[in-house]
Amino acid sequence: MLNQLTISELTSRLARRDISARELTQACLDQIARVDGTVHAFISHDPADALAQADAADHELAAGVTFAQKPLLGIPIAIKDVLAVKGHPLNCGSKILGKFISPYDATVIEKMKAAGAVVFGRLNMDEFAMGSSTETSAFGITRNPWDPSRIPGGSSGGSAAAVAADEAIATLGTDTGGSIRQPAALCGCVGLKPTYGRVSRYGLTAFASSLDQIGPFTKNIEDAARLLGVISGHDPKDSTSVAEPVPDYVAALDGQIRGLKLGLPKEYLIGGLDPEVKAAVDAAVKQYAALGAEIVDISLPHTDYAVATYYIVATAEASANLARFDGIRYGQRVDGADPIELYTRTRGAGFGAEVKRRIILGTYVLSSGYYDAYYLRAQKVRTLIRNDFLNAFKQVDAIITPTAPTAAFKIGEKSGDPLQMYLSDIFTISCNLAGISGISLPCGFTRSPKLPIGLQLLGQPFGEATLLKLAHAYEQSTPWHREKPAPIA
């Protein structure tokens, strides 16, 4: 089935005109029709628009446009509901945006369109990317294709599930504290969080501005390299985007990892680590050693403070970022006698419990008398956490850890206890605080039920090429990425 193939496989077949972009897009749409009733990865999608884009791609292919010119020509790629696509709805998994239609494209969307991709669909997510299970969406829960009684991870649960269920060839998600890597791990696909500043955030509805990055979900490492190459690069519309040249990430996948040093941080052996997850990661470490990488024990001494730091920094920024959802210029308005009443009603009705909780926490840590004790202190601890990583990278090329402490948990299992939910991001959060790069790739399965386990590699700032090289070498020597979820087969 075409929708099960990778970008690399599809581009060669499209180039040979073996298949058409329309057939490929139709295959994805058919799969959505078949499985999305169960998975619910999509909030909405517009089949006619997707097919029209596919037809346009077919015309270009017929006219001789090459994949060197347009590396994603005719490839259906679905988008997390937090990224602005001109003329399409933008809801961020929330009620508060109402019938909002974006009048502009995010920079990554412009880049994907320029690369010829069939950009389609609105993928489900935790409301405003706040969550680790996609249960806080106002548009219903997304189910894990490996076990529909379980969560797909979050916040980019729809992005991960859509790739795992072959509903799109690849997807885009966003990662503020693990929101790409954790769902990728739980759904058994590849998810990459680029270095802060690598990919423009223009058009990404901000959750926490200093932590958010956009990244790809793919079926394998080579596809991640392809997609990252398209969406990376400096953007004058984003002051935090970095003018660092974009290397040829696909060319970096040469298998040459002999002598590369992988750091194994002792702080990641925490109490809550599931034995099966630990066993899978231990096996991956052995595999790397067998492939010629050097394993080095390292320490990231401030790891234990990352979750607390994150929930101050991220919620503070979010409290301001989400102030614009007020029912004045756009979105679902609940009227009031004066603007203050309009605001409190609109925001009271429009935001879900988790978003309210985080806005109120963020407002509190910035409020008069508490700023120094909470926000300023957290910013200082952030420096210590970042320094831990920069020191580690003086010794090693990348750091290896589990992506999540457990495999996918049951729907509802943690939704009553926000703190337990926050702690499920314990391995992924430091990466965002430090602004470095990270990737999750499949490294095995739990026995019963059979659920994917994710391996996380953390890289230097702008070290994505090395991360991809390492991930690719492991992937090519293991079978995990070829497995498909049985429940939706």
Add this chain to the structure above:
Amino acid sequence: MEYEAVIGLETHVQLNTKSKMWCGCANAYGAAPNTQVCPVCLGLPGVLPVPNEEALRKTTLTGYLLNCEIPRFAKFDRKNYFYPDAPKNYQLTQYDKPTTANGFVEFEFQGGLARVRITRAHLEEDVGKSFHFDRNSGVDFNRAGVPLMEIVSEPDITSADMAYEYLNALKDILLYGGVSDCDMEKGMVRCDVNVSVRPVGTQELGAKIEIKNMNSFSGVRRALEYEIPRQIAVVKAGGKLIQSTRRWDDTTGITEEMRTKEHAHDYRYFPEPDMMPLAPTDEWLAEVRKLVVELPLARKQRFIREYSLPAPDAETFKNDVALGNYFEPLAKQSSNPKAVANWVINNLRAKLTELNEREKTEQSELGIEPADLQLTTLADLKFPPAALLELVGLVEAKTISNAAAQQVFAEMFATGKTPAAIVQEKGLAQVSDTGAIEKLCDEAIAASPGPVADYRAGKAAALNALKGYVMKLSKGKANPALAGEILERKLKG
């Protein structure tokens, strides 16, 4: 007990950049509502601000003009508050690391020089404009995101008049620096006042009361003229003032309480994560320094000193920069700069004003919009500046009389001909030939028995009538001093 006022001002000034502060929308006044807006300045989900370098340059230049330090590190912060005219419900501003700090403004006040210290001039963004209807308000976001500079003074101002003079001095400086058009009617300068009162001779500050909503400098003065006696009356009557914010009502001329300290805002400032800090380099600052201009007060003082001008003339040249710039090179070449100043101010400026008034009437009768009026400026004059210098020289050398000089000026203004040519053409050269004037004097005496009798009866002023008669006979060419001498001699003899 005597009380004194302690006043500090926060002045917001729109910078005259081409584009807005964070986006490429035009920074222009007067467009139809919500036509100069984009996703960024409407605060749509996902947008990001990128600061306008020119706005930063103009703020830094203002810092130099206000004798400020320019710190090597500055940043933007978010000031959180909900208001319908604020697209993001936070304002981007500079909280604890402003682009400029610790300066002062000097200006003339009550016959001397006053100095008001400047705490800071920082960069921020303007908000949208609200219109109020019966049951609704409507918001136009064209103004949202226009670069706004906030200039905060220390509480060094002691009276309503001093506040007024400070604001005018500040406005002059900003106009000189070319950083703002300072058009009050277009809301380009807005001002909040902090005022408290205390017994004369004490140092402790009284409860600080903020007044908002003044839309002119005279509004600020009137608000203070109301508020200072009000506060003094309260304390004198044994009352207690509390920190609060009051609104000035320009129609009724009073201030009313808006909120007290218990209801003060909690702005939750924090560093803007969407923008990087500012660390101006030596090279960049050197480029800005090149834009520094002479301050208005310095110019006035220099004109008085270097060209021996009376203060009102120097003031005219301070206020009318173009006229002063026209004057200055001529003054440098003239042995009598004061006479040049007279010609520039009393003749040239008057003539230009008169011409332009006429043009305005004619063009508006033709239906030309005020903004499109074609008016004459100093650059459009038909004669070169050197011609004015030549004219002054002719008067100085007594080649022509003052009266003739007026004619020459009118002619050169109208035609651009040189003064020499006009004098020649019209035969305006002054007659200093004693014989010729003697004859005219005799004629005048013969024709004016009345004035002659008056003069002889001791009315010295009657001589002017006879002198006028001689001038008339000579068609203005007779040297008036000489004519006076001869007449006197003849009548006494």
Add this chain to the structure above:
Amino acid sequence: MAATDIDVKYVAHLARIGLTPDEEVKMSAHLAGILGYIEKLKELDVTGVEPTAHAVPMVNVLRPDVVRPSLAHEAAMSNAPAKANGLFLVPKIVE
């Protein structure tokens, strides 16, 4: 300062979020738990540590003063919940 002294009603008002009495109770309990956990940051000595506001250090990111096209008026107003005469309408602003 006790970690759990958060006045949810006041902070929710600052954030302009209406909460039902029931939500307020739940919110207080959850926030008390989270703030209790966050207390662990106080164990660390952060004397002399510079705060990190940006993960990637850069300075002077500026744009040239160039005018670019705005949105068409209709597009700018297209998502407005209430509009008239080219303006975004709100309940009467009184302060």
